[in-house]
Amino acid sequence: MMKSLSPFEMRQLVKPKFPLVMLFYLLGVVRSQVSPGVCRYPLGMSGGQIQDEDISASSQWSESTAARYGRLDFEEGDGAWCPEITVEPDSLKEFLQIDLRSLHFITLVGTQGRHAGGIGNEFAQMYKIKYSRDGSRWISWRNRQGRQVIEGNRNAYDIVLKDLEPPIIARFVRFMPMTDHSMNVCMRVELYGCEWLDGLVSYNAPVGQHMIFQGLHVYLNDSVYDGAVGYSMTEGLGQLTDGMSGLDDFTLSHVYSVWPGYDYVGWNNESFPEGQVEITFEFDRIRNFTTMKVHCNNMFPRNVKMFKQVVCYFRSETDWENPPIAFSPVMDNVDPSARFVTVPLHNHMANAIKCQYYFADTWMMFSEITFQSDTAMYNTTLAPPNTDPPTSTQPGDDPTHKVDDSNTRILIGCLVAIIFILVAIIVIILWRQVWQKMLEKSETFPYNSNSTRSSSSSEQESNSTYERIFPLGPDYQEPSRLIRKLPEFSQVMEEAAGTNSAPKSPQASAQEGVPHYAEADIVNLQGVTGSNTYAVPAVTMDLLSGKDVAVEEFPRKLLTFKEKLGEGQFGEVHLCEVEGMQDFMNEDFSFDTNPNMPVLVAVKMLRADANKNARNDFLKEIKIMSRLKDPNIVHLLGVCVCSDPLCMITEYMENGDLNQFLSRHEPEGLSALLSTTPTVRYSNLHDMATQIASGMKYLSSLNFVHRDLATRNCLVGKNYTIKIADFGMSRNLYSGDYYRIQGRAVLPIRWMSWESILLGKFTTASDVWAFGVTLWETLMLCKEQPYSQLSDEQVIENTGEFFRDQKRQSYLPQPAICPDPIYKLMLSCWRRNAKERPSFQNIYNTLLECQV
Structure with missing residues (x-):
């Protein structure tokens, strides 16, 4: 079904893409599912990203009406592409062709005639589209009812946008003008969509x-x-x-x-x-x-x-x-x-x-x-093999020169892209600082009528990238702006701050024994893998800053590399083997292995080119990890900080992470007897969940916020021993569990509380929410991703239902082997009001009481 769009939609679509939107794709944030309602960005005819040499035509009336002038909303040359001959009814000999250089998901097309400041009046009343993915097989586009003809323009100057339903996946696209009677036609065009990252x-x-x-x-x-x-x-x-x-x-x-x-x-x-x-x-x-x-x-x-x-x-x-x-x-x-x-x-x-x-x-x-x-890293071809477009050649053209020119274009394009990425990163950093300050102000000062008017004004002037990338309806815009629009905003901020009155100072909250929820009072360590290892109260960080690291320097020559577990922006995580590790450990720690056997360890290594901030964060992370002493928290075993690259050495359990461990097992029962798959008892699952609760109880007693609790971040040792770790985010295996929201760090939204997603609040209470999801994963034996029936956008939309609290939010279902009291515990972890969620002490006690 074809439909025309409103003038406002037209203006939004013909604007050049905002740098943050471009960065969303350039930085390789691969999303496996495209949405026609989201994938609607101009691909470069009007913005100039598509080069002249990538625009060709069957013919041209003159040099000043060549294919390169067929750009939407441009008036260069004689104002449009015009074919050499008059277009006859049902004639499909003339076409304007665009090479996008890679596969794209195209959802919308725009056309315009030749106006040329009032001296032109040529336009295409109708047109057809053909497309190709390889440059050799051309396919005629048809709508869902089988119709090929698309209604075009009625004058020479208006832009007419038409949805392609269904959308097309193509590298090459041809516009083929048609008329109902013999007439001269000219066209300016644009394609809208996004890169086809599925490949x-x-x-x-x-x-x-x-x-x-x-x-x-x-x-x-x-x-x-x-x-x-x-x-x-x-x-x-x-x-x-x-x-x-x-x-x-x-x-x-x-x-x-x-x-x-x-x-x-x-x-x-x-x-x-x-x-x-x-x-x-x-x-x-x-x-x-x-x-x-x-x-x-x-x-x-x-x-x-x-x-x-x-x-x-x-x-x-x-x-x-x-x-x-x-x-x-x-x-x-x-x-x-x-x-x-x-x-x-x-x-x-x-x-x-x-x-x-x-x-x-x-x-x-x-x-x-x-x-x-x-x-694949070793395959960096910019276009599919053997997909050079058919081009018209003129006498005297040098084919060899064309090949060299193509390589030059690729090199220039790469350099331009690198420069663009650097500029975009600077813009993101500045934007994040501004956005952070806005959140801090919202957490510190009560709202008044003046601030409300100012907010409304800024909303009218702002072109929110969040709104453009994820148009989830009028209630789903940039999170901080969304909350300010809603009448219950003050109440929510009070709940999130753990108070029933005006926001209190951090000191007052601390005196009352209530953890302060403002992220401004939290020290967020970047972490070698690009994640925030733990969110640490600023007061605690100050206390740690004056102490020396209580871990010995370890001879890095004793580390034997086994495999790379993951990597992030500033470093890598390696699985290594160490002989004689027991000789370097203090009396408080012992390995549950034969002293003569090598020990598996995880080594976080900071890249040599990491910036100063990353280096400081790495040393702070070592300082924090060295203070964590709990049987259910991964232990820091040693460091290598006397020379580069800086390394920290932590425990690694022999059975790997809990997600992979459970996914290889089946629940014990009659059906399992018919299978060779290893089984696990419910009592073992319950015991592992209790250990996770115990470890989180310890962290919460220090007011540490983990921020990424999930089965992928729990390691499994002998006899179902569990230890909480933090490097699941760095592993490609779990890239599908994380989601990027406009310039912010990638977030595990399926494990996050609604206030973490919408308000940016990471607290012990949000860790409790994540524990509920982790408990659900455990009893599902990690056979299914949380909310697997929902897309990422729908997960975000569901958090809005928690915010509105109209009893329309969706909860994770009760696993088949989950007793009612345990599912009731899960539901209590997902209560809307953070203050009503149980503490980790209560969770731990409840699990002990329900032990089989």
């Missing part, structure tokens, strides 16, 4: 099938697939990549005037004797795959369920690699709503993935499949 160029799958449900014909075919369709679909993309997730009721659709089942591609178990549907995904290059998200229908009352298992094979050269990976989501026979199932792909390197999805019921239906990945 998926095609998927091959069986054709969707036809269902008859209670006399209703439901067509579950991929109606917008742009490849070849026979008994199967090959070499194309379609509804599984159009950014539109299906509704809970598969007979309904987001799109009007379409048939039942339109949103889904579905298959019947009876048509597949092997009980599985195989889909092959081809990518633009070798990539490092983190996760796959599959949006599934789960209307089990109608014999539709999500897949019970998926087995994925990877190919990086010619053959499929063995062994494949297998994943079994937790089946849900209670909630019939559709949901995203997140499948971990464990950082496999491949340019093709073949997945076999096994039926759990009569029907299986998918509406979206997306991937999160990083391009």
